[in-house]
Amino acid sequence: MKKFLKILGVFLLAVVVLVAAAPFLFKDQIATIIKNKLNGALDAQVEFADVDLSLFRAFPDARLQIDGLSIINKAPFEGDTLFYGKEVKLDLPVGDLFNDASDPIHINELVINDATSRLKVNEDGKASWDIAKVDSTAVVVEEPQDTTAGFSFDLNHYEINNADFSYEDVATKNKLRLMNLTHSGNGDFSLDSSTLDTQTSAQVFYGMDDIEYLSGQQVELDADILMDLANQKYTLQENEALINDLKLNLDGYVQMVEGGTMVDLAFKTPSSDFKNFFAVIPEVYRKNLDGITTTGDFTVNGVINGMVDDVHIPKLDINISSNNASFKYPDLPQSVTKIDIDTQIKNTTGLAEDTYVKIGNVAFNIGQDRLKGNALVRNLTTNMLVDLNLDGTLNLGNLSKAFPMGDDMNLDGTLVADVSTKFDMNSVEQERYENINTKGTASLTDFNYASADLKNPLYIERADLDMNNTRIKLDNFKAKTGNTDFAANGTISNLMGFLFKDQDLKGSFKVDSNQFDTSDFMTETEVETTETNSANSAAAATEAIKIPSFLNADMSFNANKVLYDNLTLTNVKGLALVRDETLTLNNTTTDIFNGNIGLNGSVTTKGDTPLFNMALDMNDLDIAQSFEGFEMFQKLVPIIQALKGKINTEINLNGQLNNDLTPIISSLTGDAIAQLLTREIDKNKAPLIAKLDDRLNFINLDDLKLSDLVTKLNFKDGAVQITPFDFNIKDIKITASGAHSLTNDMSYKLDLNVPARYLGTDGAALLSKLSDEDIDKISVPIPVQLSGSFMKPSVDLNLDLAVKNLTNQIVEIQKARIKDKGKETLDDAVTDILGGKNPLDGIKDAITGNKKPSDTTQTQVKDSTAVTKPKDTTAIGKAKEEAEDKVKEAAGNILNNLFKKKKS
Known part of the structure; x- marks a missing residue:
């Protein structure tokens, strides 16, 4: 006996191990069978992420769980997702797991979680869910079809949790969507006749021909349905339906017949209390109804009867009515009285286009004011016809006394x-x-x-x-x-x-304003405090001004004063065109900074970042006021703050805007032509001007003439490029060129062409032996490099290049005078130029080693372009070289002294 029990125990243990191991042993085989069956039965692509099998969770059935099940349509809906289920659970007999691929699998229970289904009918009447494969070789017989393949649903329980279901008929423009759908049923589908206990809840959206009739109303249905599976007839028995909080009783049936579906349903409100009216209103639009008092009635009843097929819809007779009703909120002083509602939705032909809505009368009183209206809407599915009337007076202040409007x-x-x-x-x-x-x-x-x-x-x-x-x-x-x-x-x-x-x-409008303040149309919101904010305060962020997307208008405008970004514009006139969130300004003018600005361009707020494109014509603007008022001037032309007078400029700009529609300077691209109307410079306002004045001692900036100076600027990639331009300080010609960044890092070059007469007393002695005609020909090019920033500038002078140039000019003049002469003659010429020991003893002392210390602030730059020539070893060549060296040294001392002298 003990041996028998031992054998029995071992056998039971083996069975348990086998049952536990079976899901793992047959998992891949089962997944293949299911996928083959689905793809074999459906004209669609079926995939799933994973399959799990348990023989214990639904014992004595097996529990099959399919994760990530998707059914993707083929043509003509190729790529559309017909169904996706995050989790699909099926309970089935254990024996069906070992069926051949041709044998059916019986489903006893079905659970679908987090599903999405998209059903669509295209213009040709083709339905996306019509995906069952048809055997074209099959012979039609009168006997029932063979069900020995695929799936057999002998359900006792099914449920759908958190589903999103949508239906669209493109031809009829019908759209239905059920969100947050939960549905469950208990019954026996294996019997010809049984009762199915169902519970359903969902948010319903329904529209037809671009008109939304249901917009998220909460619908619930708790109903027992008598199922006559042999005749495909489903009859409502005990039931209760809720639309928002409006209760309805339903009666009737739905039956599948050849060529369509027969519907015969009737519904009505179980009570006639006017509170039913508030139940119809979506919850988002109604406040707490606790304590509200009502009088009168509100009823909804109707009949839906007829065939549903490719041509017909059921006939409709739906009535919504109220007579002499009223309501009052407990905490508000005013009542809404004499409420009348008389509305019918009807269709007497079964053709969708013959459906009409008749609002015979809708009226109400608030205090002594009465507002009433009526309407008739026909041809809902084709060319809708509307006949609408509205009449009455309404004191809007009474609305807040009768309705909760919010604090x-x-x-x-x-x-x-x-x-x-x-x-x-x-x-x-x-x-x-x-x-x-x-x-x-x-x-x-x-x-x-x-x-x-x-x-x-x-x-x-x-x-x-x-x-x-x-x-x-x-x-x-x-x-x-x-x-x-x-x-x-x-x-x-x-x-x-x-x-x-x-x-x-x-x-098309004409708008006039005495004062228009753009800040009145902007709001501020608090944002989270960052590490750079103070510990007890939050930073304020300005919301973007948005051009209305619905506005398509032309507006001529005239404003005496416009306040914008700390600017005051007067006498503002122009034409504004608003299209597609874009404002275009034409022929706009305004007076500002004692001058005038003309503007043409556009601003768009359509994207995430506002953009602009503008052409400005600025005339006679006061420079000082413009610099203080325009951040753009401060960034683009910071040197202008040192100028006094007026400026004319034409600017073409495009770029991005901040939320308050002020330009983002770093994004600017464009160009400008500026004309200065000034003769005065305030060196104290521009460190660069002061530094130049200090270094260029032989120039008096008071003699700088900028009147009628014209220059061109280009803005790109966060930098301002200056097209080379010329100006004069007396008879010294200066050419300026270069660029600066919008952070005011600069790289500019000034090419000074200094006449010989500016070389001072030392230069006069050096040139005294030359003829006046020769002296007039001599001018010294002096390159000046500007770097650093406008507030901390660096000024570098290339004196090596200037010395070399001056030397070459003097020597060439003398060489021309003593052409073909010998060494002695050349020496005499050089001595003649240098004048012996008088009058340039200081220069000769510098040549012999007694030169004064050089100015360490000056930068000597070698001429990298110089080409080394073979030395002339003849006597005349040596004499030339010695003479040139002496002249070069003398010229260098003159120029160094020139830049170290104090102004007279």
């Missing part, structure tokens, strides 16, 4: 309207305004609106709309916000398209 919102003013309109959507879309019949008037007076979204309250003194023609005329519009006032009049050409078809608001 950060304040509304006041009076709206008076008497408007009727008839139009069809095709005419609206195609802007055939002659087919839009609108008449009536509307006015808004003493309108005041305050909100956290606005920096300052908006006050509209008056605005009148005259709708007695195809275009809406705006009259007497006067408004104020913060420091800004403006008045406008003009026309609106497509108000119906703006209101009903999401078109841009098109119009």
